[in-house]
Amino acid sequence: MKYLVGCAMALSFAATGSPAAQADSAPTCTDTPNSYTAGWQTGWASYQAAQKSPSSGAATRTVDLPITINAPIDKVWTVYSNLRNDIGRHPFLKDIITHRTCTDGVTQTIDFTALENVPMGSVDYPAKTQAEQRLYPADRYYLTDSYDDPGIITHQKITFTDNGNGTTTVNEHISFTANPVLIGFTADNGISSHKAYQAALKRDIENGTL
Numbered sequence: 001m002k003y004l005v006g007c008a009m010a011l012s013f014a015a016t017g018s019p020a021a022q023a024d025s026a027p028t029c030t031d032t033p034n035s036y037t038a039g040w041q042t043g044w045a046s047y048q049a050a051q052k053s054p055s056s057g058a059a060t061r062t063v064d065l066p067i068t069i070n071a072p073i074d075k076v077w078t079v080y081s082n083l084r085n086d087i088g089r090h091p092f093l094k095d096i097i098t099h100r101t102c103t104d105g106v107t108q109t110i111d112f113t114a115l116e117n118v119p120m121g122s123v124d125y126p127a128k129t130q131a132e133q134r135l136y137p138a139d140r141y142y143l144t145d146s147y148d149d150p151g152i153i154t155h156q157k158i159t160f161t162d163n164g165n166g167t168t169t170v171n172e173h174i175s176f177t178a179n180p181v182l183i184g185f186t187a188d189n190g191i192s193s194h195k196a197y198q199a200a201l202k203r204d205i206e207n208g209t210l
């Protein structure tokens with residue numbers, strides 16, 4: 001899932017230096033260790049290192065993907081910000097594995113691994129995207145950052161606008177960063193998959209499935 005924009009607010013995950021929400025008050029966190037957690041920790045350490053020392057040879061593509069949904073903002077926010085609703089609607093996504101959830105009463109942070117089958121020619125590549133979602137419900141936006149081997153980073157900011165007529169416009173502002181050899185494939189696949197699940201979420205919100 002090529003998610004995200006903004007730097008992660010960090011708190012250590014166990015004793016491994018993994019991030020979670022940070023605010024004025026100490027967050028309450030729930031850990032759910034599993035067989036994918038070590039991979040998340042390794043991938044997130046690589047992400048943090050890349051944020052501190054960006055590669056001068058990397059290429060970045062940025063896109064805005066707006067969509068208007070015929071439903072009130074509270075409904076759209078609740079459905080759209082729930083990662084589980086992407087499963088079966090995002091064309092590559094097979095499952096979401098959560099490692100830690102934190103809340104400080106203002107922000108909720110979710111550290112997770114997205115299991116994906118990414119098409120590469122005639123075969124699918126089983127990718128494991130290491131990611132963090134940070135939700136700001138009072139301000140109606142969330143951020144997601146993700147890391148994939150080999151060094152593919154995505155920043156995403158999703159904003160929700162009440163149009164005043166019972167409809168809501170959601171905009172996904174996404175930046176893809178990768179080796180120049182991979183940036184075209186990464187961005188094209190990321191954009192097409194995001195458009196596909198946006199359309200599926202719109203359909204299922206409007207028809208009452210969600």
